[in-house]
Amino acid sequence: MLVAMILIRPGEPGYDEARRVWNGMVDRRPRLIARCATDADVAAAVRLARERDLELGVRCGGHNAVGFAVPEDGLMIDLRGMDGVSVDREWSTARVGGGALLGALDAATQPYGLATTAGNVSHTGVGGLTLGGGMGWLARAHGLACDNVLSYRVVTADGTVVTASRDEHPDLFWGLRGGGGNFGVVTEFEFRLHPVGTRALSAEYTFDPSADVLRAWRDISRSAPRQATFDASFRDGDTLVVGFVWVGDPDAGRALTSELNALGTPRSAVVRELSYLDLQTRDDTVQKHAIRRYSAGHYLPELTDAAIDAFLTVEDGFVPNQGLQAYGGAIADVPDDDAAFGFRGTEFEYGAGMSWTDPAEDPDRIADARRTAAHLAPHAAGVYVNMLADEGAAGVRRAYPPAKLARLTALKDVYDPDNVFHLNQNIRPTSRPDYANSTPASSTGP
Known part of the structure; x- marks a missing residue:
């Protein structure tokens, strides 16, 4: 097969652009960046990394919070040329x-x-x-x-x-x-x-913090049609936003707004129709690149009254933004043993996130997110693997129930017994149970 990958080294044009990813905390310098356009390119890059004993990272969108795609002094496979x-x-x-x-x-x-x-x-x-x-x-x-x-x-x-x-x-x-x-x-x-059509409906109701409002919103979500995804956020410790997103005919989704109108008197209520494409891009600016970020999260098998109280707990200092998003529906329809993904019985996913620009704030902001998420830990079971940051093996054990982790380990033994692909939320093969670290070595970044 013809190999046409382009290797970029430090100092060469395109190097700094290729190594920059979504989280501004990540500032690592690979020895080589392999820009790939074909399967043969990727295969050659994998073999090159193994021959030279280089850590291997894989870049797609670069959104992983830890920056696994960017290995310090390693080889980064850049897949962005394969974007058709x-x-x-x-x-x-x-x-x-x-x-x-x-x-x-x-x-x-x-x-x-x-x-x-x-x-x-x-x-x-x-x-x-x-x-x-x-x-x-x-x-x-x-x-x-x-x-x-x-x-x-x-x-x-x-x-x-x-x-x-x-x-x-x-x-x-x-x-x-x-x-x-x-x-x-x-x-x-x-x-x-x-x-799914091309239209959507978004409803956001803003309240003063209120456990009663959040409990009533939760109860409405439990009987909502599958086209509705209920979400809520607690911002800056003083603002509660509850609502839903409906994909499809907006008129069909408006029936749910009457139930939200009964929650009480909000500070504001914004119900708007938008295209599906606009829905999919509306958070792009908030989630823009180059900002320093850290988040922590859980799966909540049930959003109990006690979990709601914990969600609304405020401590002194910086307060991360917290969010809830409803699961259920077709997610739970899939048999648990059908895929590696676990915890399909989750009712809500929870996340606490911080963003900032000053590197001097890194330790405090990371601690803020962890501390806030810890309030929900007694009510949690599992975590979305894409929400994990630098928790290492402990995080992986939270993301996969023991039986699934054992099956994944056996699969790793077959397809990657040497743990070539370890810059990820790593499933360690039995031949490498004590692999030093799944986070790219660096003094900069999480």
Whole structure:
């Protein structure tokens, strides 16, 4: 196979742009950056890293909070040249390159009124989101992103290119659906698409902090149609925002607003129709690049009254923004043993996040997020693997129940026994149980 990858070294044009990722805390310097355009390029880059004993990182959208894509003095595979999206309207499927962003997927499918679950921020990479599971506004109606993958094309640790589906390498197909980047570099995804139309409805009601309001909002969410995803946030310790997002005919979603109107007298109420594409990009500015970030989270099997009280707890000092997003629906329909993704019985996902610009604040802001998330820990069971930061092996044990972690470890033994792909939320093979660290070595960044 013809290899045409471009190797970029420190100081060369494009080097600094390629190594910059979403989290401004990450400032590492790979020895080599391999810009890849084909499967053969990726396979050659994997072999090169192994021959030179270089740590290997894989860049798609660069949204991982720890910056696993950027290995200090290692080799970074840059997949952004493999960003094509092709739609088969007749079969309602899309083939998506491993370096594509969610916005490209949405832009290609929406002219036909089609979409698949694709996160909430358009500049997120399809690869990282999907390999960790892939939550989004369509998940309650149509399943997680990983539930909609029909096949993966993968470059494995020995440079072999394989296809994983229910019929080919079904064990690998199982592991890629939630097991992260532990088993290879995915160069193409084939997705199932759904006829969702092009319109959406967003409802946001702002209140003073109130456990009664949040409990009533929770109760409404429990009986809401699957097209609705209820979400809430607690901002700056003094502002509670509750509401939902509805994908589809906005008039059909407006029935839920009458129930929210009964919650009390809000500071403000904003109910607006928007296109699905606008919905998918509305948080892009808030989640822009180059800001320093840290977050911590949990899965809540039930949003109990006690959990709500913990959510609204405020301590002195900086207060992270906290959020809740409803699960259930099609997410819970999938049998638990069907994929590596776990905790499908989750009622809400919880997150606490901080963003700032001054590097001197790093230790305090990280501590703030951890401390705030700890309030919900007694009510939690598990965590979304894409929410994990620098928790290491302890975080991985939270993300996967013991039986799934054992199965993932056995899969790792088959496809990556030397742990070549360890810059991730690492599933350690039995041959390397004491691997030193899954975080890229660096004095800068999380």
